[in-house]
Amino acid sequence: MKKGFTLAEVLITLAIIGVVAALTIPSVIVKTQQQEFKTGAKKAFSVLSQAMQLTEVKDGYTPFTDNPAAQADFINALMNNMNIVKTDDSGNAPVFYTADGMRYEIVYMDSWEIRFVADVNGDKGPTKLGTEYAEANFDDADDLMDPDWNNVTLSDIFVIGFWGDGYSTSRPYAVPK
Numbered sequence: 001m002k003k004g005f006t007l008a009e010v011l012i013t014l015a016i017i018g019v020v021a022a023l024t025i026p027s028v029i030v031k032t033q034q035q036e037f038k039t040g041a042k043k044a045f046s047v048l049s050q051a052m053q054l055t056e057v058k059d060g061y062t063p064f065t066d067n068p069a070a071q072a073d074f075i076n077a078l079m080n081n082m083n084i085v086k087t088d089d090s091g092n093a094p095v096f097y098t099a100d101g102m103r104y105e106i107v108y109m110d111s112w113e114i115r116f117v118a119d120v121n122g123d124k125g126p127t128k129l130g131t132e133y134a135e136a137n138f139d140d141a142d143d144l145m146d147p148d149w150n151n152v153t154l155s156d157i158f159v160i161g162f163w164g165d166g167y168s169t170s171r172p173y174a175v176p177k
Contacts, residue, residue, distance in 0.1 A: 041118070061077045064111050094106050158170050
């Protein structure tokens with residue numbers, strides 16, 4: 001009568017568990033990371049939208065002008081209305097970091113449009129910047145939950161644009177699966 005498992009049985013069981021774990025853990029990590037990027041994009045979209053509305057209502061500044069002085073006033077007021085912890089003016093465009101670790105950069109501004117690049121986890125990476133946007137596009141943050149987005153591997157960087165007529169849109173930098 002046998003009272004326990006043999007060493008061979010235990011080793012085979014552990015090997016099977018190891019193989020199953022090796023096959024499933026990477027996909028769980030990727031899905032978790034993708035969900036974090038989606039949540040970060042929704043938050044970045046919301047933070048920018050609210051800060052722009054507050055800047056226009058409270059401070060009276062709008063980004064939709066060709067006047068460089070008025071654009072600078074808007075940028076300063078916008079940054080005052082966000083929880084900015086660090087700025088970097090060494091490049092071509094204003095870069096600012098919020099207390100929640102996100103990085104924003106104003107990459108385009110004219111009398112009709114303002115465009116931001118939002119890195120939802122700051123400079124931590126993976127930060128995969130391609131030369132083009134993904135095929136995916138959304139008109140508001142809720143579209144991020146569309147099942148069609150399951151065909152796109154998201155990066156942690158999103159472009160968020162606002163237009164003078166009240167329309168806003170975002171596109172992820174992404175790599176198709």
